[in-house]
Amino acid sequence: MADNYLERKMEEYQSRAAARRPAGTLGALLLKNRSYRGYDPHFVVRPDQLRRIISVNTRIPSARNQQVLRFRPVLAEEAGKVLPHIRLGGALPELHLPLPGTEPNAFIIVCSTVREDRYVDMDLGISVQSMLLQAVEIGLNGICIGAFDKARIREEFSLEAEPLLILAIGKGAERIELVPIGAADNHAYYRREGTHYVPKVRLEELIIR
Template identity: 75%
Template sequence: MADNYLGRKMEEYLARPASDRNPRKPLATLGRLLLKNRSHRGYDSRFIVREDQLRRIIEVNTRIPSAQNRQVLRFRPVLSDEAPAILAGIRLGGALPDLHLPLPGTEPNAFIIICSTVAEDRYVDIDLGISAQSMLLQATEIGLNGLCIGSFDRDRIRHEFRLPFEPLLILAIGRGIEKIELIPAGSGDSLAYYRRNGTHYVPKLRTEELIISR
């Protein structure tokens, strides 16, 4: 009886239209994450990033490479109640100074300050790049967006947040609201990002431009 029951249920399932079956959620492949992992300079102010979300993003650093395995980076999560202290000293979109980004009402409300326990050197910078990209990919996987901010007053941020280590980079985290498109570029083309009709365009060199011929 049990075998007949299971057989009937399988036949009923296979007879249903494919659209009625429970489709599997698309895998969060690296290719999909890389396409979605764009630098957002405008965010949904109604969405408040939670502490557990920032912790989950920071947690990727327990699983990524580190030069000589020194693991010198440390991270200070900044939630919405402290966000104004960072917003006062940053400006987004350095290549679009006339826009004065972020636009009022689209500011990010969460950040991650990345610090180093040792003096900055080439190995720290390598770790910094791996860490920042990994955290932004993790943010993308959980439905958020982000942006690397390298231009800020390090002394002010260190004093404001009583950081025991030198801050190197700030990640803005939130739910992006911008429309961003990649466009192919050649070696002689301008690589400056720009905006047109509400869309943010980012030129990216084609694969053939990146490969050194034998």
């Protein structure tokens, strides 16, 4: 009986400790929130995961509080309608990314119910960053895709709203590292020995004095 009592108390303590533990600091989430161009083909994103990612839009700021963005989740069975119309890795055209067998199998098409303007673009930036951070928090990865055939995507999914961006969502299957650079250095990302390197301007050069 004593053993069972102690075991039960330990389980209760561990449960309370897990509930108090934060899912991840903002700094940690930002570091993990990299743009993945290759994904684990064996991992299939579930509908509830995309819904949870999209749900952040009910809690984030919106310019003039217009809330004009709309979201079309795309799961594995429809991924083939997106893949032919997107381009990844514009700075590495010789690689033809994503590599065969590493294509994402889930997407979120971000649309606007009004014509795109600077206020819509403000909402767009806030929205996609928030969704990608939510994806990282639940153990997924993603990339924001601006290079896609808007007319074909609109036709494929019979969208009334204008498609602005596409998020690919999945389990990233790449090694990505940040590289500190000066503001005048080359900003283009590159790959070396299987690692994807992303230059980022140092803090000291971002601050205006």
